[in-house]
Amino acid sequence: xxxxxxxxxxxxxxxxxxxxxxxxxxxxxxxxxxxxxxxxxxxxxxxxxxxxxxxxxxxxxxxxxxxxxxxxxxxxxxxxxxxxxxxxxxxxxxxxxxxxxxxxxxxxxxxxxxxxxxxxxxxxxxxxxxxxxxxxxxxxxxxxxxxxxxxxxxxxxxxxxxxxxxxxxxx
Numbered sequence: 001x002x003x004x005x006x007x008x009x010x011x012x013x014x015x016x017x018x019x020x021x022x023x024x025x026x027x028x029x030x031x032x033x034x035x036x037x038x039x040x041x042x043x044x045x046x047x048x049x050x051x052x053x054x055x056x057x058x059x060x061x062x063x064x065x066x067x068x069x070x071x072x073x074x075x076x077x078x079x080x081x082x083x084x085x086x087x088x089x090x091x092x093x094x095x096x097x098x099x100x101x102x103x104x105x106x107x108x109x110x111x112x113x114x115x116x117x118x119x120x121x122x123x124x125x126x127x128x129x130x131x132x133x134x135x136x137x138x139x140x141x142x143x144x145x146x147x148x149x150x151x152x153x154x155x156x157x158x159x160x161x162x163x164x165x166x167x168x169x170x171x
């Protein structure tokens with residue numbers, strides 16, 4: 001474990017974080033929540049907003065997939081996702097829904113259109129496993145980013161989508 005260079009909880013808390021926040025809009029699965037915590041820890045992002053009926057730590061099913069990341073990654077709860085979006089915007093974040101919708105920008109094109117976006121405070125909203133990001137939340141966001149997909153299925157598990165988007169913005 002020492003050879004992996006892993007941070008202690010204290011080192012993680014004191015480390016300079018990527019200026020990225022994940023917003024979870026009414027996520028049902030505790031396993032998805034735990035997986036996103038784990039990914040957020042792995043990429044050293046700023047924090048997570050759990051919104052609506054999204055499960056909150058502590059819970060054994062979240063801990064099962066988070067593997068301790070709920071102890072390192074800061075998180076806040078908001079009853080309504082639009083409240084989280086407003087609070088983040090007030091703190092200077094640009095907020096983007098990750099969704100397939102009219103007017104969305106493909107992930108690889110987004111980075112090309114906004115090359116300086118890596119210098120900004122960013123927040124990404126991931127939606128419910130069945131219904132996606134709500135219309136009200138999409139309307140409150142600064143834009144919508146879509147992960148391109150070419151197969152028969154045109155949806156990804158939220159934990160997979162979060163990992164793809166976060167990697168794209170931290171690399």
